[in-house]
Amino acid sequence: MTTLSPSGPIAGQRKVRRATMNDVARLAGVSIKTVSRVVNDEPGVHPSTAERVLAAIDQLGFRRNLSARNLRRGSSTGTIGLVLEDVGNPFYSGVTRAVEEIARLRGRQVISGSSDEDPGRERELALEFCSRRVDGLLIVPAGLQHSYLVPEMRAGTPVVFLDRPAGDVVADTVLVDNIGGTVEAVTHLAAHGHRRIAFLGDAPDIFTANERLRGYREGCVRTGIGYHEELVAMGPHDEGSVAATLRRLRTLREPATAIVAGNNRITVHILRSLAGSAERPALVGFDDFELADLLSPPVTVIAHDASALGKAASDLLFARLDGDNSPPRRVVLPVRLVPRGSGEVHA
Amino acid sequence: MTTLSPSGPIAGQRKVRRATMNDVARLAGVSIKTVSRVVNDEPGVHPSTAERVLAAIDQLGFRRNLSARNLRRGSSTGTIGLVLEDVGNPFYSGVTRAVEEIARLRGRQVISGSSDEDPGRERELALEFCSRRVDGLLIVPAGLQHSYLVPEMRAGTPVVFLDRPAGDVVADTVLVDNIGGTVEAVTHLAAHGHRRIAFLGDAPDIFTANERLRGYREGCVRTGIGYHEELVAMGPHDEGSVAATLRRLRTLREPATAIVAGNNRITVHILRSLAGSAERPALVGFDDFELADLLSPPVTVIAHDASALGKAASDLLFARLDGDNSPPRRVVLPVRLVPRGSGEVHA
DNA sequence: GGCCACTATGACAACGTTGTCCCCCAGCGG
DNA sequence: CCGCTGGGGGACAACGTTGTCATAGTGGCC
Structure with a gap:
């Protein structure tokens, strides 16, 4: 194995101009159009000519400029834009992976970015993607205003x-059954004898957080254990605030004996806060996560599939790209309670 | 809050042609060049003119076409390409996040794709990114041949x-100290009295797997416990093969009392296989992972930071983009053993 | 031998933007 | 009143590619 040094810019030389079809054409002794035909596998090029062209392409390291191509062709840049909250969050990276998979099957590249729950950033990303003329857009909304997208949608994106x-x-829109999920969580806990079930959710201006709170409340009402303000703690949570909340819940006149966690991050914060404490409340977490089954006790969760979400959304998007122009759809994916132990502790 | 229906394609109408600078210019009663000036915040436009232009832009929902811009300007498409193994793997999604962060600070978008350890796919992705004229390329190699990149590097990417x-x-190149990591793992286990330490690694044609094996071997030699073929199991591992390997290791004449796991996936497979079994070998895993500290026993790992890796690589890339043309560098990031319990079990 | 059909190839414009260069006009000094 | 200056704005070409249309050559057929 020889080690090639790319003897070019790396060694501090001037940048070499990138070869264009023109250069290839000159070298191969044909017209630029013929090069284009070869590059695009268009018929009607004599095999021997094609061979000369391919040799020239190889020699020059030519690679066609997709900016130019996209400009000329007008339609389809072969990209789709994905705006999510945080690629670093395993849930969203699962979504990303699924989207990438479907996109690949349909010959598209994914461009993604994290909004970090900042509506301004979400908008910035989405519009940036539009400037790049993505063929379609998948968005996990951070904000509540999306009229900025109307011109883009009108233009056919x-x-x-x-x-x-x-x-x-x-x-x-593709959603998961947030309400159904927390209703089920509460029902499950109540069935195991719990009457004092707390809910720790994300900031209430986040749609899913709010929905899950609604489900929690509905569960409390349906099961007859009643809804008690003091058992609810919404808001952006970090390790510290979760720990503080748990302390508060423990010291109530009637302490909470069970907890529903509003998302995977909160579940983890709770687990970490509880680590080591002998007495631990029952727990059901929204979002499944890796290793939940290996903890002790294993964590009961409301599971919903990141891949399924990504796949459903991509499928919908590609259906639109294929010309489906039926009225907008709202798909709600089911969730399922996965009993593992942490929610089956009796009160 | 009114609900806007984008009354366009969604409702099944024809696609509206997207507004161009020409349309804006016509509507604003100026030349296209003036529109360009406004859009690019160039000086020399009368405020009142700029206002007219901005109004027209708003009215038409104009968004400049970056394909055209990039084509015309030749340099910098404002994107960088990231080829990794699997965005769905938490380790790589951490890398992605870090890269995205740095890119954002430098005004770049990240385009990424997963190679799934397939060299062909890696190449395909990298070259696709080159066709899109990314400003730079970050690659987690799947294969061993990268001469296909020489023309691109020569062209200044x-x-x-x-x-x-x-x-x-x-x-x-940015690496982590794979060898040092497994040497330390073995040393750590030996210090706790283990003499029969097994190594479960990924396929040996993967660089990191091979390096880690080397470190393991060196650790065995240095500690004087000796290297024994029968204690090593390389190869693509899944849940089943790991379980089988563990059974084999248990039934050796001198069974393994400790295991070094070659990466986070293998560690998890091992944990899952061991779940429930009373007697468990000591374990040190390569790669840290979320909740490792909450398992029982908590898992001792060789930790290295995905963000640090992503950041170091991006920093290097942007230094090149800023004109640094010193000789290629190889950065090796340190790893550290995080003792948590699973590796501190005495033999 | 003349005409046609067909294959292989090329000339040219156009995609939407920006860099270069030029022009117009108001204001000002001589 | 003239020439000069500078701010504001426009005409035009060019980026690299592809779609449209034209054309040269070749072989077959009456």
């Missing part, structure tokens, strides 16, 4: 909202 | 290899 609905446009 | 070195080109 399909948009699918993911995990949360758009604020003020009508568009395809 | 900086390339940084991540986590593994390139096969046959000289280029910037």
Whole structure:
């Protein structure tokens, strides 16, 4: 194995101009159009000519400029844009992976970015993607205003909202059954004898957090254990605030004996806070996560599949790209309670 | 809050042609060049003119076409390409996040794709990114041949290899101290009295797997416990093969009392296989992972920071983009053993 | 031998933007 | 009143590619 040094810029030389079809054409002694034909596998090029062209391409290291191509062709840049909350969050990286998979099958590249729950950033990313003329847009909304997308949608860019609905446009949306999930969580805990069930959720202006709170409340009402303000703690949570909340819940006149966690991050914060304490409340977490089954006790969760979400949204998007122009759809994916132990502790 | 329906394609109408600078110019009663000036915040436009232009832009929902811009300007498409093994793997999604962060600070978008350890796919992705004229390329190599990148590097596209070195080109590379890590793992286990330490690693043609094996071997030699073929199991591992290997290790004439796991996936497979069994060998895993500290016993790991890796690589890439043309560098990031319990079990 | 059909190839414009260069006009000094 | 200056704005070409249309050559057929 010889080690090639690319003897070019790396060694501090001037940048070499990139070869264009023109250069290839000159070298191969044909017209630029013929090069184009070869590059695009168009018929009607004599095999021997094609061979000369290919040799020239190889020699020059030619690679066609997709900016130029996209400009000329007008339609389809072969990319789709994905705006999510945080690629670093395993849930969203699962979504990303699924989207990438579907996109690959359909010959598209994914461009993604994290909004970090900042509506301004979400908008910035989405519009940036539009400037790049993505063929479609998948968005996990951070904000409630999406009218900024109207011109893009009018111009034919399909948009699918993911995990949360758009604020003020009508568009395809894929959600999970947040309400059903927390109703089930509460029901499950109540069935195991718990009457004092707390809910720790994310900031209430986040759609899913709010929905899950609603489900929690409905569960409390349906099971007859009643809804008690003091058992609810919403808001952006970090390790510290979760620990503080747990302390508070323990010292109530009637302490909480069970907890529903509003998302995977909160579940983990809770687990970490509880680590080592002998007495631990029953726990059901929203979102499944790796290793939940290996903890002791294993963590009961409301599971919903990141891949399924990504796949459903991509499928919807590609259906639009294929010309489906039926009215906007709202898909709600089911969740399921996975009993593992942590929620089956008796009160 | 009113609900806007984008009354366009969604409702099944014809696609509206997207507004161009020409349309804006016509509407604003100026030349296209003036529109360009406004859009690019160039000086020399009368405030009142600029206002008219901005109004027209708003009215038409104009968004400049970056394909055209990039084509015309020739340099910098404002994107960087990231080829990794699997965005769905938490380790790589951490890398992605870090890269995205740095890119954002430098005004770049990240385009990423997963190679799934397939060299062909890696190449395909990298070249696709080159066709899109990314400003730079970050690659977690799947294969050993990277001479296909030479024309690109010559043309001035900086390339940084991540986590593994390139096969046959000289280029910037950021690695972690794989050898040092497994040496330390073995040393740690030996210090706790283990003499029969097994190693479960990934396929040996993967650079990191091979390095870690080397470290393991060196650790065995240095500690004087000796290297025994029968204690090593390389190869692509899944849940089943790991379980089988563990059974084999248990039934040796001198069974293994400790295990070093070659990466986070293997560690998890091991944990899952061991779940429930009373007697468990000591374990040190390569790669830290979320909740490792909450398992029982908590899992001792060789930790290295995905963000640090992503950041180091991006920093290197942007240094190149800023004109640094010193000889290619190889950065090796330190790892550290995080003792948590699973590796401190006495033999 | 003349005409046609067909294959292989090329000339040219156009995609939407920006860099270069030029022009117009108001204001000002001589 | 003239020439000069500088701010504001426009005409035009060019980026690299592809779609449209034209054309040269070749062989077959009456």
